[in-house]
Amino acid sequence: MAIPNTSETVAKIKRGEPFSFSFHYLSEEVVRYINSLFAKIFASVDQIFLLDTFTTVIREICINAVKANAKRVFFSTLGIDIGDRQRYAEGIAQFKKNVIGHFESIEPELKNSDYRVNFSVKKGPNGLVIQVLNNSVIQPEEMARISMRMEKARHYEDFTEAYEEIYDDAEGAGLGIVLTILLLKNSGIGAENFKMIRGEKDTRSLLAIPFELRPWEVTTTIKKQILAEVDGIPTFPENVMELQRLCANPESSITEISDKIAVDPALSSDVLKLSNSAGFISGKRIETIPEAVKIIGLKNLNAILLATSARSILDKRYSRFEQIWAHCNKVAFYARGIALKYRLSKIVENAFLGGLLHDLGKIIMLSTDLGTTNKIADIVKDRKIRTSTVMEEISVGISHASIGRLTAEKWGFPDYLVESIHNHHAPLNAEEKHRDTVFCVYLANILCGIESRRYQMYYTEDEVLSRFGILSDSAFNELHAELKNSFEARAE
Numbered sequence: 001m002a003i004p005n006t007s008e009t010v011a012k013i014k015r016g017e018p019f020s021f022s023f024h025y026l027s028e029e030v031v032r033y034i035n036s037l038f039a040k041i042f043a044s045v046d047q048i049f050l051l052d053t054f055t056t057v058i059r060e061i062c063i064n065a066v067k068a069n070a071k072r073v074f075f076s077t078l079g080i081d082i083g084d085r086q087r088y089a090e091g092i093a094q095f096k097k098n099v100i101g102h103f104e105s106i107e108p109e110l111k112n113s114d115y116r117v118n119f120s121v122k123k124g125p126n127g128l129v130i131q132v133l134n135n136s137v138i139q140p141e142e143m144a145r146i147s148m149r150m151e152k153a154r155h156y157e158d159f160t161e162a163y164e165e166i167y168d169d170a171e172g173a174g175l176g177i178v179l180t181i182l183l184l185k186n187s188g189i190g191a192e193n194f195k196m197i198r199g200e201k202d203t204r205s206l207l208a209i210p211f212e213l214r215p216w217e218v219t220t221t222i223k224k225q226i227l228a229e230v231d232g233i234p235t236f237p238e239n240v241m242e243l244q245r246l247c248a249n250p251e252s253s254i255t256e257i258s259d260k261i262a263v264d265p266a267l268s269s270d271v272l273k274l275s276n277s278a279g280f281i282s283g284k285r286i287e288t289i290p291e292a293v294k295i296i297g298l299k300n301l302n303a304i305l306l307a308t309s310a311r312s313i314l315d316k317r318y319s320r321f322e323q324i325w326a327h328c329n330k331v332a333f334y335a336r337g338i339a340l341k342y343r344l345s346k347i348v349e350n351a352f353l354g355g356l357l358h359d360l361g362k363i364i365m366l367s368t369d370l371g372t373t374n375k376i377a378d379i380v381k382d383r384k385i386r387t388s389t390v391m392e393e394i395s396v397g398i399s400h401a402s403i404g405r406l407t408a409e410k411w412g413f414p415d416y417l418v419e420s421i422h423n424h425h426a427p428l429n430a431e432e433k434h435r436d437t438v439f440c441v442y443l444a445n446i447l448c449g450i451e452s453r454r455y456q457m458y459y460t461e462d463e464v465l466s467r468f469g470i471l472s473d474s475a476f477n478e479l480h481a482e483l484k485n486s487f488e489a490r491a492e
């Protein structure tokens with residue numbers, strides 16, 4: 001596929017000119033192109049918050065279109081006419097066995113066939129209209145099944161309700177449709193704005209994205225529990241709050257602050273531990289509290305107080321989530337490394353702290369409902385959804401990023417930290433003044449996700465990469481290798 005320039009395309013669409021391109025297979029390149037095109041389109045109409053929903057939905061729609069074409073190609077290699085009712089079941093069984101699960105195996109045949117998917121966007125009077133057309137005619141039975149599922153999906157209140165019913169559905173298409181409908185409802189786009197049309201020579205999926213959205217709120221019991229949970233989380237202990245006031249006051253003396261820390265042994269040991277950690281490298285080992293205060297400075301001490309207090313509250317209240325904290329430590333290290341590498345000297349510690357606390361909402365979510373959280377994680381991985389937050393929103397009604405934000409606000413965290421926690425999966429939603437920090441945390445989290453095989457490189461927002469000047473896959477991999485090596489060297 002020839003890749004048209006996204007900025008020119010966006011300008012064209014804004015002028016009201018239609019834009020389209022075709023592909024035979026949903027390669028990473030195509031997905032990446034669609035994502036970055038829509039990141040720009042949504043940013044230009046102030047709807048960037050729709051990006052994750054949109055990319056998830058459009059991926060499902062495109063996969064269905066490619067799958068429909070692949071089915072025809074596969075049937076013809078078997079010598080079965082797809083309209084032959086008697087042999088249809090046989091063909092489908094073979095298709096499932098040979099193609100589903102290793103879809104890339106059919107890519108060469110698709111390429112050599114006349115089957116194509118055409119993707120088009122046009123700005124209409126009320127919003128954007130996206131059409132995904134495949135040049136194979138859907139069978140009446142397939143169409144009936146899809147309509148039935150769509151109809152049913154409109155009535156589900158949340159994803160968990162739908163999950164049991166459709167998970168082991170025969171053709172595996174049910175989950176995608178339910179997901180699409182629920183995401184559309186939840187985002188305010190509305191389920192009625194998605195249609196499938198059976199043409200004479202083709203099948204068309206139409207998605208209209210209105211400029212005016214009607215948000216629909218998922219209210220689940222788990223969501224209520226989670227909100228009550230956030231409400232019940234204790235505030236920081238009085239001595240920590242007092243310390244924060246002291247740190248913020250330029251008149252305070254080091255002795256005064258050190259004495260205050262020293263009366264709390266747990267806090268003292270946490271402060272020493274973190275002062276000696278990678279985030280605040282000072283070159284020499286810090287042994288005492290006054291040294292720590294002197295060397296790392298009041299601003300950093302304040303950050304350390306925040307991180308240690310937040311963690312100790314969560315650890316006391318919930319079982320210890322070693323894995324999450326280990327992940328956060330690594331993200332913090334990477335985020336700091338990214339800030340250093342791109343000479344963002346003002347935000348190095350902020351990026352570190354943002355990384356340390358970015359997933360705190362996950363702990364609250366996991367503690368409230370482990371079962372749902374695990375199901376979400378499975379689906380996100382299976383369906384290559386870029387972030388778990390959209391799934392959390394339609395299953396639970398709130399994402400771990402938003403839970404984190406609420407908690408961070410409750411604890412009176414500084415704005416950059418609230419933003420880093422809230423937007424670590426949706427960096428383009430961050431305000432410009434916090435973007436350096438948020439982007440560092442976001443990218444660090446992606447890199448760690450790649451290591452644990454939850455993410456792939458092409459999930460990364462182009463805008464983040466271009467801000468850091470990472471313009472090629474090799475530059476991306478180099479940065480990753482560099483961070484990984486220094487992290488491992490430190491661990492030894």
Ligand SMILES: [Fe+2]
Nearest residue numbers: 358359424425
């Ligand atoms: Fe996260």
Ligand SMILES: [Fe+2]
Nearest residue numbers: 327358359445
């Ligand atoms: Fe994370």
